[in-house]
Amino acid sequence: LIxxxxxLAVYLVARCREAPDFEVVPDEPELSVVCFRHLPxxxxxxxxxxxxxxLQVALEASGEAWVSTTKIRGATYLRAxxxxxxxxxxxxxxxxxxxxxxxxxAALAPRT
Numbered sequence: 001l002i003x004x005x006x007x008l009a010v011y012l013v014a015r016c017r018e019a020p021d022f023e024v025v026p027d028e029p030e031l032s033v034v035c036f037r038h039l040p041x042x043x044x045x046x047x048x049x050x051x052x053x054x055l056q057v058a059l060e061a062s063g064e065a066w067v068s069t070t071k072i073r074g075a076t077y078l079r080a081x082x083x084x085x086x087x088x089x090x091x092x093x094x095x096x097x098x099x100x101x102x103x104x105x106a107a108l109a110p111r112t
Contacts, residue, residue, distance in 0.1 A: 001085040005032035008082045012036070012092050021100070025072060035070060035077040038099050040107055049076035054106040055099060062102060065095035 009029040016024035016036045024036040037052050056069050056078055070079045080095070 032082040058102040
């Protein structure tokens with residue numbers, strides 16, 4: 001079951017690496033935790049960090065998936081901890097699709 005979760009983390013990393021609108025760390029996960037962020041055009045620095053926070057809240061509010069946020073080298077990332085043995089590659093794909101769909105909402109939200 002643990003290997004299945006790590007395999008899903010590897011799948012999430014691969015999906016993020018092949019997509020031009022995501023960046024991901026680490027390159028090869030050893031555990032079932034993946035930190036990644038969505039990269040909409042025109043955002044960088046503090047604005048990109050604030051966007052990650054708003055995107056996380058929008059995803060949680062949608063009920064479609066749940067991720068937390070974390071700081072890595074001063075930048076905000078979404079953090080997926082895959083621990084449910086019932087999770088699947090389809091769940092990873094749905095989460096990424098939801099993040100893209102919610103992107104417009106998060107990008108337009110007031111900046112705090």
